[in-house]
Amino acid sequence: MTRSTRQFALGAFLMQTGHHIAGWRHPDAQADAGSNFRHYVELARLAEAAKFDAIFLADSSGVRSTHLSSLARTARSDFFDPVTLLAALAAVTERIGLIATVSTSFHEPYNVARRFATLDQISGGRAGWNLVTSSSATEAQNFNRETLPDHTERYERAAEFHDVVLGLWDSWEDDSFVRDKESGIYFDADKLHVLKHRGKHFQVRGPLNVNRSPQGRPVVVQAGASEDGRALAARTAEVIFVAHQTFDEAKAFYADIKGRLPAYGRDPDDVKIMPGIFPVVGRTQAEAEEKFEALQSRVDPVVGVALLSTVIGGVDLSGYDVDGPIPELPETNGPKSRQHLLVELARRDRLTIRQLYQRIAGARGHQQVVGTSASIADQLQQWFEEGGADGFNIMAPWFPGGLEEFIQLVLPELRRRGLFRTDYIGRTLREHLGLERPAHARAVRA
């Protein structure tokens, strides 16, 4: 049993003003975070001083301008392109990992391979790519389409996209560039590998015009929980970010993914599973609940009702009394399981519309922990030690205060228990996460 040396991986999931939908209205929140680079410098340095493995950025290739009156009351319309932002943050940090989301739906693999290879070079081996497929028609409409391709086709494209990117990342062997001024030989032509990919979705000749990554290649992260998503992750992901509501869900997902790995010749340690955690920390339980209630009370009913309408599958609830019960709902084409669970919850607990939207306003499906440093540490420790997680992605309700509180209150408790590092040991994101540096494909074949 090596439990004493096994430690958490921790990501700081940064999102403009905060993960709670009303986080921007918190008195201490940086309300202009989405347009404020200095704010991100502060957060990145804060997370690095606390020795987080990485900062993580989500992405969307658009603005959901369909519910305009609701949108105008949330801080979700102005944000930075994540790779561009992380490149700037790379220049003002030294050790922390830098993980950006880029969709396979609206980009070209050559460009994505280049940008992450560049980020990895600039940061000295700290880049990670969160590979996603896009799921909103609003985004598709910014890219010459009316609607999205269906789920299966999106995942098929994503899988081929991944393989092209990894192929391009192996264009050069580690010691290709000799740069001998005397002989005039700049690179060893035998160590250049031209991909010549011809697949269903992509034809990409290569080679990539960026040197091989300091960490072999950037870390590949994924977040899909569907069957297609799990299959792709089991073959290709090195880190999985995932949303769970309960320990049982987390444990089942963890066992499922780790169980799929041998089929791809992979070991359980080759993939780190990191559920999202939405923490509200107090010095007492009452203080934590009071803080949470203060956030919840700031959810504008227009925003809450629109959010709920979207989550339950596009049914418009704006005509109903916000303090009345959920009406009977017609069958829809939306994500049925989530709708079903929510409506069942509302019936069982006799929730009003307001109470129901408050349930989803913060953690967006992730585990919400409202408590003291000890009770939050207990919960993380259980998930970690009992087969639910290899680490966590911390989703602060508002920034910078929500992250500061987690660092000041919860991290010392985790460290006392030996669950989280007190300093960095390695220099690259792979080293932080305990992932091996991959050998060049040619070296593997030889």
Add this chain to the structure above:
Amino acid sequence: MTRSTRQFALGAFLMQTGHHIAGWRHPDAQADAGSNFRHYVELARLAEAAKFDAIFLADSSGVRSTHLSSLARTARSDFFDPVTLLAALAAVTERIGLIATVSTSFHEPYNVARRFATLDQISGGRAGWNLVTSSSATEAQNFNRETLPDHTERYERAAEFHDVVLGLWDSWEDDSFVRDKESGIYFDADKLHVLKHRGKHFQVRGPLNVNRSPQGRPVVVQAGASEDGRALAARTAEVIFVAHQTFDEAKAFYADIKGRLPAYGRDPDDVKIMPGIFPVVGRTQAEAEEKFEALQSRVDPVVGVALLSTVIGGVDLSGYDVDGPIPELPETNGPKSRQHLLVELARRDRLTIRQLYQRIAGARGHQQVVGTSASIADQLQQWFEEGGADGFNIMAPWFPGGLEEFIQLVLPELRRRGLFRTDYIGRTLREHLGLERPAHARAVRA
């Protein structure tokens, strides 16, 4: 006559190890520049301390791996994605402009608009986009194509691409984001503008998910000299980088572009024309020529012959004696005017193959100035005062030394003559260049 207050714009055109094809073999050159972020930090700070308007990065979406033995002897295969690199440099500089090339051929306008808007936010208004079309099949083959679309179609796409990007940059008015915590209003919905573009090449709904640029919008730069290129530039460019060999060429181009502007309702000052200058500086003329000769002698014949073969239109010269005459050439489909000019030059001056490739090894068609600070300043002053240029893009033969020598020797002479600033006055790239901050399209219409 306001000549005394009119001053140069100066760009520092950074290119890995240097603009001379053998620059990387210079004893002081940073041979690993293409994979060395710290090198770029040093160059950016050097150019900023010298008060250059901007640093400028070219780009290629591929590696020309067709002449492998030649390619392996040049420093042209490993470089950084330019926007990603400039974002990192934005974080460690304060005032200098940041101009990156991104092709309209292999990207999507929504992504390009986002990345430059983000760079502009991060840098506090210092971003510029050099809009180009790609001209190599090697690049096309990294993006699902065998060959490029023809010249006219590429420019048609570029023009529409430009209009979409500018439309997206006006998604938000300057004061859209009110972020009032009390009322819960994050933005003023009346100040959000959805583009809904439907054109021949693109359908892009918008809005952009980045706030309006600190400088209204990033500066649009172009480099095309063809008829299609000039027409697009006259309508859309704010800066034009261009290659000329002689003052007469420069003057004719300058007059042509400035003369086209009124047709688009634009003033001569709305477009800054900046030819590329390849300087080799010595304390005496003899020293400058000696330095240049030392660079020329380092051109590997394999590289020189391959370069010449490409430039004269794809005719393979590798079987001929490098110290013998240029052979009779068949008609080709390559760029005939350049081939014709070069062959005529070789015949007139009775040049050998080696002598001819040395003529094109450095400045790649740009003006080559080999001399003292006084003679170089004389030449720049003439171009500037006699209608050939509004400024120059300085293409150092090798880095960092070639740029350092220009700064140490030529800049003081230009300053003595009142031709170049001694300090920054403004904070944005537009302010450096003397370009007005564009009002929002809606404000213009109102």
